[in-house]
Amino acid sequence: MPASTANLGPGFDSIGMALDVWDDARAEVTDGGLVVEARGNGAGEVPLDGSHLVVRSMRAAWEALDVAPPAGLELRYTGAVPHSRGMGSSATAIVAGVALATALAGHELDDAATLAFVNDVASSIEGHPDNASASVYGSVTVSWADVLEGPDAPRDWHTAVLRPHPDVVPVVIVPAQRLSTATARAALPESVPLAVAARNSGRAALLAHAITTEPSLLMPATLDALHQEHRRSAYPDSMALVDALRDAGVPAVISGAGPTVLALASRFALSAVHDVARGGEVLELSVPTHGITPMSR
Ligand SMILES: Nc1ncnc2c1ncn2[C@@H]1O[C@H](COP(=O)(O)OP(=O)(O)OP(=O)(O)O)[C@@H](O)[C@H]1O
Ligand SMILES: N[C@@H](CCO)C(=O)O
Known part of the structure; x- marks a missing residue:
């Protein structure tokens, strides 16, 4: 898995x-x-x-x-x-x-x-x-x-x-700090204003298009309005890294409930990720096209 x-x-x-x-x-x-x-x-x-x-x-x-x-x-x-x-x-x-x-x-x-x-x-x-x-x-x-x-x-x-676009390279920057999902979820509000939900819906829909078809739109497509800012105090260093990567033109987000940072780099932006993320454990990964892989004994 x-x-x-x-x-x-x-x-x-x-x-x-x-x-x-x-x-x-x-x-x-x-x-x-x-x-x-x-x-x-x-x-x-x-x-x-x-x-x-x-x-x-x-x-x-x-x-x-x-x-x-x-x-x-x-x-x-x-x-x-x-x-x-x-x-x-x-x-x-x-x-x-x-x-x-x-x-x-x-x-x-x-x-x-x-x-x-x-x-x-x-x-x-x-x-x-x-x-x-x-x-x-x-x-x-x-x-x-x-x-x-x-x-x-x-x-x-x-x-x-x-199927993700072949130009999209996921790069994770994994900090030593741990954060349980339960703790991160406790920082979220019970509800959000309709206008915020509407804006987030648009970005999520754009994300499905950008990651499969038009990666040049990943910067606006990865902007979240629901969770990251609410959790900023739980992973301040990770949010600072997200901000720095985005300032450098790399679409970056918090991975799951954090504190790992995910950069959706194009092949041409990989050096920018390494420059900005200096110091963390930086892993250039690929996206497997299959999940559960049964193995015979
Ligand atoms: N292979 C495993 N065997 C047993 N327990 C596990 C295993 N993997 C994870 N866990 C349990 O799940 C906890 C981590 O779950 P949690 O949802 O907090 O984080 P995560 O799944 O690593 O991150 P995220 O959900 O943000 O991607 C561990 O502390 C452990 O209790
Ligand atoms: N969607 C989940 C992912 C982490 O398990 C969250 O952000 O809390």
Whole structure:
């Protein structure tokens, strides 16, 4: 399962993009007991019992499938996605759990209906679909729920997959600082004025056009009115870097709930990103055109 970046500016809780950093998860049914092994990012930090996020996600998937969990389970997880940085680690882990459980229940992970199920269940567990859908499908994803109103209404999540323009190079600048999504979400207002929502809708629609077809419009297309300014005090250094990159002509945003910064650089602007972002961990990535990748043993 790949990492992901969410929002891309105005696509709050809707638009995501897969990033070429991969977690690896393997599971085997056993006669009894639970064994969890965690390697790489998260090792020594995440619980190794039934409260592990992947195990919880597997249980939720079996419940949604109306399938009894097996007597025993061995889970081996190797994490490359950094935790609590804005690169979708929790969604990657949730997608892994739902995908593994669905495969163990006998469903083929390259089947469109199975992927739609994994996408729906994983997005429901995460609470918003932007990261999960990108990890499921790869590429750029636009996700929506069947219901438009009522925060507690049951949702069925759906996703359209867009192919990013080949000139768009995602560059992430990953700070050492961590920020949990829950903390970042607590900084957001309950509601916004209609005029602000309308302006943001226009930018989000423009983003879908710019990232697929006309990258020269990415600067106006990545301007967000819903979340970044409200969270500025939670990641002041990242916002200063976003501002500096935009001043240098590079479309830059906060990646997900931060504090990682995402620059959507054209191939010609990569040196500008490196000049402005000097000091941070700068990773030039690609966008995988596939998400969950089943591997035979
Ligand atoms: N591979 C994993 N195994 C177990 N738990 C994980 C794993 N990956 C993430 N988590 C849990 O999710 C938490 C991070 O989730 P959080 O939503 O705060 O950040 P994120 O998903 O990395 O960033 P963002 O949602 O902004 O992209 C970790 O602290 C850990 O509890
Ligand atoms: N849309 C989410 C992404 C992080 O999980 C947010 O910004 O809170």
